[in-house]
Amino acid sequence: MFTGLVEEVGTVRDREQVDGAVLLHVAATAVTVDLSDGDSVAVAGVCLTVVDHHAGGFTADVMPESLARTTLGALGPGAPVNLERAVRADGRLGGHLVQGHVDxxxxxxxxxxxxxxxxxxxxxxxxxxxxxxxxxxxxxxxxxxxxxxxxxxxxxxxxxxxxxxxxxxxxxxxxxxxxxxxxxxxxxxxxxxxxxxx
Structure with a gap:
């Protein structure tokens, strides 16, 4: 679950085609603080699962469904993207309930x-x-x-x-x-x- 309050604007570093899906490599700093593999990050409003992370960014899987139904399919290297980590249970809900499931x-x-x-x-x-x-x-x-x-x-x-x-x-x-x-x-x-x- 997210709040719709963007933490930072990251940049797409690269996109790697893997069996019809994409590994999206994103350069970021703020959202990588206390980030772990398996965590959820909203990328341009799309909830993605982190498969690898480091101090300068993270990598996430993007399935064919997300590529077809969102703007992520058209993103290339250098594209800016809004980023937000999933809200903690003890955090403030400053925006509204956002699932990261683009309609x-x-x-x-x-x-x-x-x-x-x-x-x-x-x-x-x-x-x-x-x-x-x-x-x-x-x-x-x-x-x-x-x-x-x-x-x-x-x-x-x-x-x-x-x-x-x-x-x-x-x-x-x-x-x-x-x-x-x-x-x-x-x-x-x-x-x-x-x-x-x-």
């Missing part, structure tokens, strides 16, 4: 700079639109954000100066692809109430 990929429709923040409009896949609610939570590239408004096929978020400075969202461009994870509570509520609605 789909959205497209940046526009980015409007403001006096101290940027407003961003993101197209959401039709299968996910019903889970996005105004003032609700959503994870974009692993970053916990509050939804400012929704339309039938898109939603908006406002990026504060801190988010712009310490995550990859500061470099978003129109047409760019982003990993999306909707609020897991909404998905569970739909599942639990499906049998009651007739």
């Amino acid at each position: 789909g990929v959205g497209t940046v429709l526009r980015r409007t700079p403001g006096p101290r923040w940027d407003e961003v409009e993101i197209a959401v896949p039709a299968t996910l639109a019903r889970y996005v609610a105004e003032k609700g939570s959503i994870a974009v590239e692993g970053v916990s954000l509050t939804v400012t408004h929704v339309t039938q096929d898109s939603f908006g978020v406002a990026l504060i100066p801190t988010t712009l400075a310490v995550t990859t969202l500061g470099t978003l461009v129109t047409g760019g692809l982003v990993n999306l994870e909707v609020d897991v509570v909404a998905k569970y509520l739909e599942r639990l109430t499906a049998g009651a609605v007739r």
Whole structure:
């Protein structure tokens, strides 16, 4: 489980093809503190398992499913990625409950700079639109954000100066692809109430 509060922006060092999957080598410093093999790290919002680590970074397995359903399949050496270690049970939940299970990929429709923040409009896949609610939570590239408004096929978020400075969202461009994870509570509520609605 994660919070959507990015600890640092790492850099993809290399990607190694292994039997249809990928070993992703990421350069990082902050998230390697007390990191162990087998730990979970959210990379661009995708929960990955660490298979090797050292002071300057770590290596994680990326399965074909993750390569096909997230932006990780298109990442090459030099690409910046948001990183967050799994939250400890005694830690603060400063963002919202994020699983690192990406639900789909959205497209940046526009980015409007403001006096101290940027407003961003993101197209959401039709299968996910019903889970996005105004003032609700959503994870974009692993970053916990509050939804400012929704339309039938898109939603908006406002990026504060801190988010712009310490995550990859500061470099978003129109047409760019982003990993999306909707609020897991909404998905569970739909599942639990499906049998009651007739």
